[in-house]
Amino acid sequence: MGLRALGALRTRRTLLCCCDDLGQSRLLGAPRCLRGPSAGGQKLLQKSRPCDLPGPTPGEPSAPGAPAAAVPAPRLSGSNHSGSPKLGTKRLPQALIVGVKKGGTRAVLEFIRVHPDVRALGTEPHFFDRNYGRGLDWYRSLMPRTLESQITLEKTPSYFVTQEAPRRIFNMSRDTKLIVVVRNPVTRAISDYTQTLSKKPDIPTFEGLSFRNRTLGVVDVSWNAIRIGMYVLHLESWLRYFPLAQIHFVSGERLITDPAGEMGRVQDFLGIKRFITDKHFYFNKTKGFPCLKKTESSLLPRCLGKSKGRTHVQIDPEVIDQLREFYRPYNIKFYETVGQDFRLLNALPTRVCLFNYRHLQTMELRLVNFRVLHGADHTAKDIQEMPSTKHINIVDTSEALRSEEPHQTPERSWNWSLSSSVVITTEAPESQSLGGSPKVTQRSGRKLLLASVISAQRKAGQPSRDNPSSKGEGRQMKSPDLLNIYNNVIIYQTSYQAVSEAPRARLLCVQSSLKERHPAFQITVQLKKKIIQKSLGTVNEQYQSISVYSDMTCSFSDSYRNSSVETEDFSPEIIFVMGLEFNFNQWQHYAHQDETTGEAQRVSLRMLQCAQLTTD
Numbered sequence: 347m348g349l350r351a352l353g354a355l356r357t358r359r360t361l362l363c364c365c366d367d368l369g370q371s372r373l374l375g376a377p378r379c380l381r382g383p384s385a386g387g388q389k390l391l392q393k394s395r396p397c398d399l400p401g402p403t404p405g406e407p408s409a410p411g412a413p414a415a416a417v418p419a420p421r422l423s424g425s426n427h428s429g430s431p432k433l434g435t436k437r438l439p440q441a442l443i444v445g446v447k448k449g450g451t452r453a454v455l456e457f458i459r460v461h462p463d464v465r466a467l468g469t470e471p472h473f474f475d476r477n478y479g480r481g482l483d484w485y486r487s488l489m490p491r492t493l494e495s496q497i498t499l500e501k502t503p504s505y506f507v508t509q510e511a512p513r514r515i516f517n518m519s520r521d522t523k524l525i526v527v528v529r530n531p532v533t534r535a536i537s538d539y540t541q542t543l544s545k546k547p548d549i550p551t552f553e554g555l556s557f558r559n560r561t562l563g564v565v566d567v568s569w570n571a572i573r574i575g576m577y578v579l580h581l582e583s584w585l586r587y588f589p590l591a592q593i594h595f596v597s598g599e600r601l602i603t604d605p606a607g608e609m610g611r612v613q614d615f616l617g618i619k620r621f622i623t624d625k626h627f628y629f630n631k632t633k634g635f636p637c638l639k640k641t642e643s644s645l646l647p648r649c650l651g652k653s654k655g656r657t658h659v660q661i662d663p664e665v666i667d668q669l670r671e672f673y674r675p676y677n678i679k680f681y682e683t684v685g686q687d688f689r690l691l692n693a694l695p696t697r698v699c700l701f702n703y704r705h706l707q708t709m710e711l712r713l714v715n716f717r718v719l720h721g722a723d724h725t726a727k728d729i730q731e732m733p734s735t736k737h738i739n740i741v742d743t744s745e746a747l748r749s750e751e752p753h754q755t756p757e758r759s760w761n762w763s764l765s766s767s768v769v770i771t772t773e774a775p776e777s778q779s780l781g782g783s784p785k786v787t788q789r790s791g792r793k794l795l796l797a798s799v800i801s802a803q804r805k806a807g808q809p810s811r812d813n814p815s816s817k818g819e820g821r822q823m824k825s826p827d828l829l830n831i832y833n834n835v836i837i838y839q840t841s842y843q844a845v846s847e848a849p850r851a852r853l854l855c856v857q858s859s860l861k862e863r864h865p866a867f868q869i870t871v872q873l874k875k876k877i878i879q880k881s882l883g884t885v886n887e888q889y890q891s892i893s894v895y896s897d898m899t900c901s902f903s904d905s906y907r908n909s910s911v912e913t914e915d916f917s918p919e920i921i922f923v924m925g926l927e928f929n930f931n932q933w934q935h936y937a938h939q940d941e942t943t944g945e946a947q948r949v950s951l952r953m954l955q956c957a958q959l960t961t962d
């Protein structure tokens with residue numbers, strides 16, 4: 347397209363509309379959308395109307411220079427599309443990000459377009475769903491110019507759920523590479539709803555829309571927000587035209603916890619060199635998401651825009667549980683079909699990780715309770731009646747690893763994913779005090795997992811509960827202090843042994859789930875921390891902050907570094923993280939200002955062992 351034509355198109359687009367997720371037109375000038383079937387309430391939430399030209403999805407502005415958009419795209423700098431528009435040829439895309447809506451498609455697009463061998467359209471052209479009648483020439487005309495060696499890419503998440511899209515794409519080119527970003531379907535639905543609500547505050551509640559009959563638990567699969575998450579059903583249409591090998595699935599969750607890893611696989615899939623690596627990302631704590639680092643070619647901010655990473659609407663936990671159950675069979679079928687387990691079930695913790703613990707040989711972790719609590723306070727009796735389910739052993743590998751040099755990591759923040767509703771206590775079988783804790787009973791309506799570390803054998807010379815004649819004679823595991831509970835976030839910290847005797851032994855458990863205290867997708871939780879002043883034999887309390895991001899990630903805040911806590915006391919010896927994912931490097935460091943000397947000290951955390959943990 348010549349510049350004149352482009353200019354004409356630009357002028358014209360001010361008269362165009364684009365469809366939002368409610369299927370309603372958003373006017374950018376005179377209305378040009380075709381009228382869709384009239385619908386009220388829920389129906390509005392399901393239908394899309396065909397529009398004259400593609401426009402940005404709400405909150406999804408288009409890229410500068412992109413032909414059919416009125417608003418600049420949330421361009422992440424470092425993108426490679428700033429070259430001369432006259433270089434190269436406009437080609438039909440060889441690769442498409444076809445879904446899923448709210449899966450993380452924008453992040454994948456913005457990350458991959460950093461690659462010099464990829465050029466991407468910033469807007470969503472909606473060619474294979476809404477604009478197919480315009481023909482391939484029109485579609486091609488939208489594309490950025492590429493050199494022979496470059497891949498042209500566009501993303502339109504609604505393709506994944508468009509019946510005709512696979513056939514149409516196949517007809518364009520049977521070699522088209524397809525990328526699908528999948529995300530826990532419940533979270534995805536909430537994200538979808540949250541977006542819709544931001545445009546239409548008067549829509550019915552998520553809970554109301556999700557069910558045909560809530561009492562009977564009949565989910566309304568005709569609601570798009572629910573239907574999109576039934577991934578396997580949509581996938582079937584694609585597999586009629588494309589072999590599985592031609593479809594690459596990105597985990598929306600891992601895209602947040604390990605963007606470089608996910609993008610590495612995307613690059614492999616596209617057959618381009620691994621140009622985008624760890625070096626391109628940093629974790630932006632304010633945003634609560636990974637963002638692209640500054641590069642020589644780009645000095646602009648590189649986090650995604652405000653419409654990505656919205657604070658989700660708080661949903662009744664019981665509804666979330668019901669929807670998880672609803673999606674479970676679809677997820678399982680989906681895993682089976684694609685041959686990958688994306689852990690979309692997101693209901694159970696899967697890993698227990700042990701960090702830095704030097705003395706522990708084996709640890710038996712006994713799950714003493716796993717049940718769904720619906721609003722009822724649970725008592726010690728309830729908990730005791732729950733069956734024990736699993737024992738695991740974690741073998742201390744620290745001795746073998748100690749000689750290795752720590753691996754330097756430039757970033758101080760680290761994060762890991764968490765599943766929901768995990769409470770761990772070091773408290774031995776007498777979990778009554780935890781169960782009886784009024785704070786715990788504030789929790790309601792979530793799956794609650796209580797796990798007890800019931801025994802820990804220590805190496806020779808170390809105190810042991812099982813060997814009272816050792817140094818640890820007479821010591822009991824200290825009853826836990828449940829420190830703070832904010833909605834569904836529980837942070838629990840205690841010493842492994844009597845706190846005054848084992849200041850370095852620390853158990854930190856974090857449980858997080860998606861809840862209302864997520865302004866800008868981040869909450870900061872005050873963690874009450876016991877400070878031991880050994881010389882005085884006193885125990886003070888101090889508050890530390892820990893930031894919990896969304897329902898999936900958690901990271902230490904830098905306040906750790908600035909704390910006035912004794913270094914020794916401050917070094918966590920043992921951390922359990924129960925969750926779906928983690929992306930710790932083997933060593934993690936943070937600096938700590940020693941109060942007495944004022945010197946910065948580096949504290950290392952080493953992941954020693956992770957064990958798989960499942961409950962039935």
Ligand SMILES: Nc1ncnc2c1ncn2[C@@H]1O[C@H](COP(=O)(O)OS(=O)(=O)O)[C@@H](OP(=O)(O)O)[C@H]1O
Nearest residue numbers: 447448449450451452453537635636650654655656
């Ligand atoms: N790096 C980074 N920055 C910001 N947001 C990120 C990132 N990686 C993934 N995500 C998640 O992407 C979710 C939006 O998904 P999409 O881009 O597919 O949405 S859309 O369908 O194009 O509207 C968005 O969903 P919400 O958090 O619900 O807003 C994010 O969770």
